[in-house]
Each structure stands twice: as structure tokens, then as C-alpha cells.
Amino acid sequence: MNANGDREDPSQSTAMTGGDSSRPSGGSLQRPVPAWQVYAEQGPAPQPERPESGDGCLYSVVRWPARIIAVVVVVPLRLLWELVKAIGRGVRLLLWDWFLRPVLIGLKIALWDWFLRPIGKGLKILVWDWFLYPVGLFVWRWVLLPIGRAIAWAWVRLVMVPIVFLVRYVLLVPLSALWRWVLAPVGRAVVQALRFAWDVSTTVFTFLVVRPLSWLWRAVLVPIGRGIAFVWRHVVVVPAVWAWNHVFAPIGRAIRAVWRFAVVAPMRWVGRNVFRPIGTAGREVLRAFGLKKR
Template structure:
């Protein structure tokens, strides 16, 4: 039975979709929208904290402290682990080794070498010649007959201990036992294994013919009947139910959730832009106005007062130097580069200055 298509109605998606969509909208407005707004605020705060607090703190405080700590630790490790061993090797072991090597070379050259030459010439060489002469005589008249007798005895003992026992074991034990085992194996194969094998083969044929084959045919017939009279009628119904559940329940719910997520994102974006605009109106714009119309003119005035006072101090110092030492006043290079009456950079022609005497005159 094939599932029939539902005819489209005039009332939209139907009452089921409306019943599902209204609670989903309420949940989206009450739950999804606040969560999205809080999430956007947390993201903005995290970015601002990383940009203006954590990164400058790491660059200007943590990283220099880590560099200084690393250098101090490297110096301490060198002091504790490297320099003591270098000093021990350089100032103790190397001189001691050189002294021991010098003592060894002197002892070998002036003590051991002469003693060895004396012992070789006067003791070992005559003793070796005597032992060689005695050995040649003893080998010729005593050791040769004795060696032959010992070799014959050893050969006889070897044959008696290592050859004859194995020959006897093979001849009188292993060969009879092997023949008996071969006869037993042939008898067992002929009178026991062959009948048992024939019986097992007949039993396997009978088991397949009268048990396994009927049971297999019955199970196959049962599977065919279950598929024909149970699974095939029930399968289309289950497929129609799954299609209806996906089409009329899951798809509307997913669309409503997606719409709620997009709406929450737009509302959160609008709120964020409104907060930015309010922040600019309440804080940024007044701060920029104060900086432009109050702080900048005040800074320019302070700078001009500072320049005027510095030029006056410089002129007074030059006048005192001229009065005390009689030297003409020399203006420093910094003052020549930028004078009180000129705003040009170094290299251009500065404006003429009026000295203190000319002002008083």
C-alpha cells in the first residue's frame, strides 16, 4: 500500500505547524535571544580585554620579566653546574694528570726499562735456554712413550664410555621398540581408526540429510513467509510514518529554530550597534571635543610658555658668562636649530634674536 500525498489546503501549513511554531517562538524570544545577547557581550568584552589589557600586560611586563628570569636562571645554572667542573678540570685534574704523566714517563725511562733489560739479559734468557734443553731431552726419552700409552688408554676409555653404550641402546632397545610401535600403529589403523572413520562419515551424512537440511529449509520458508506477510506490509507504513514525521514535525521545528536564531542575531547586532552609538555619544564625542577644544590649545600654550622660559634662561646664562669671562655669547646648536621667533627646522635660516643688552638699551 503506497502512501498517499496529502492535498494542499487553503489555510497554510495546517494547525499542527501553528501549534508547534507558537511555543517555539516563545522559547526563542525568552531563551535564545538573551543567550545570544549575553554571548555577544562576552565576546566583545573578551576581545577588548585581550586587546587593551592582557596583550600589553604580557608585552610590557610578563615577557621582560620572563627574559630576566631566564637570564638569571641560566647564570645560576652555569655557576652551579658548569663553572665548578670547568675549574676542577682546569686547575686540578689537568695539572695532576700532567704531573702523573711526567712521573710515569720518568719511572718507565729510568727504572722499569733498565730493570726489564737486566732481567731479560741476565735471568730470563739463560733460564729459557736451560728449560728448552731440558724439555728437548725429556720429550725424547720420557714423554714420548708415556704419551703414547696415555693416548691408547684415553682412546679405549672414550670408546667404552661414549660409543658402546649408544650402540647397545640402538641395537637392543630402540630398534625393537620402534618395530613394536610400528606394528601397533598398523593394527590400530586397520582395526580401530578405519571403522571409526567410516562410522563418523555415515553419521555426518545422516545428520545433514535428516536434520540440518530439513531445519534449514524450514528456517528459509519461515524467513520468506515473515518477509512476505509481515515485513513487506509493515515496511511501507513505517516509511510513510517517517516521511510524515520529517515533513510535518521536524522540518517546521527546524525552520522556526533557524528563524529564531537569525532574528536573535539581528537583535543582538542592533543592540550592540545601539550600545556603541550610546557610548560614542556619552563618552567618545565629549572626550574628542574636550581634547580638541580644551587640551590641545592648553598644550600649545604650555609649549609656547616652556619655549619662551627656556629661551630667557639661555639668554641670561649667556649674559652671565659674558660678564664673568668676557667671552661672546655662543648659542647652542639646539637653540640655533629652532629659535624663539622662528618655527623652521634645522638647516633653514633662523629669525634674528634680540639680546638682553639690546632690549635694555
């Protein structure tokens, strides 16, 4: 209630309080009002007016000639184009849909279905079924087939039979007889002769060469080789090994030890304690007199 005793509008009170309906009013709690109800009661907020883009002297100068050109040139051309499209649709509807298409369909039905197809079927029955097929069958069965059989019989009897006879009795039979009575016996005799010669030669070679050489190897060469090996081992190898192990090796070790202690060690000591200090002192003297660069 306001000061005049009137009831306040809840939307106005909500707007005045910034939309916060959760605050208590007059010590009592109020139910919160949804935002969509407030928007529906108040309506959208008024948008500020925006100045029209392009306002100015230059825009006014260019806008009116452009509108005049559009009204004078573009609009008549667009109307003329729409008129031409409408006329084209009407002409297509009249000439094609209502006249040419039904006429063509009628001609197709009249010429093809009622005239050409029955004539073709009739010609097929008359020409093929009643004339060409029976004539061709008769010609094939009673003319061409007997002629082909006669040609095949003549080819077989007059050409193939003489050729087979000549090949069999002029070529194959003589060659078979030559192989059976001449070539095969000669070949077998040659094989037997070669086999006999091989057996004789192997026997002679065995008794005259292989066995004497085998006896010479077993009875003479092997014992001689074993004797030579025994003599070489006990006369040369064993004394040489004993001399190497008990004479030459100790002498070599003694010579190496004497050389190491009598020659190498003194020379190393002399080089390290005599020649190296002398060389170092000589270099320092030459470097002091400027005769040697660093």
C-alpha cells in the first residue's frame, strides 16, 4: 500500500528495488517473482535510436540519382524480364504441354503401337517363320549337310587314307625293321663289346698295377716310412727338443738377463742421470744466449 491507500504494482516495486524481490518489505517476506514474468509485464527495454548510416550531403547527392536510374532503367528491365518469362511459360504450356506433347504421344501410339509393330510382327511371321526359316532348314538339311558329308568322305578317302598308308608302309615299317634287325643288334653287340673290354681292362689293371702298388705300399714303403719316422723322432727331434729345453733356452735366458742387467740398465741410468741433464743444461744455455728459440 502507498501513502494514498492504493495497492502498489508488484512489477513497479520490483523494478524500483532493482529486481531483488528477496528483500523483506514491511517486516514480511515476499515470494520472489521470476525474471520471465517481469520481462513479460514490462516488455523489452527500449533501444536507443541509431542515426542512419551514410547521412550527409554526399549520400543525398548520390542516393537520388541512383534511385532515379533504378526506377527508370532497372525496374522496366526487371518487369520486361518477368513478362518474357511469363510469356515463355505460357507458350511452353500452350505449345508443348497442351499441343505438341499430346500430338507426339498420339503419333507414337498410332504409328508404333497400331501400325509399325503389327506390320513388323506380320513381316516376321511371313518372312522368317513361314519362308526364311523353312527354306534355310531345308537347304541345310538336304543341300549343305549332304555336300559337307560328301566333302568329308572325299577328304578322308582320297587324301588322309593315302597319306596314312604312305607314312605307315613307306616310312614307319622300314624304319621299324631297320631298328629291330640292324640297329638294335649292332647296338647290343657294341655295348657287350665295350662291357667286355672294360671288364678285361679293369682286371688287367688290377692285377698288374693296383695289387703290386698295394703290396709295395704295405710291404716296403710303409715300413720304410715308419723306420724313417722312428729314426727322425729319436735321433733328431728328441735330442733337438732336449737341447732346446736344457741348453739353448737356459743359455738364452742367461744372455737376456746379463744383457738386461749389464747393458740395458746402465745405459738407461746413464741416459736418465747424465745425458738428459746435460741436454737440458745445454738447451738452457743456448736459450740464455738467444741461440735457440722457445
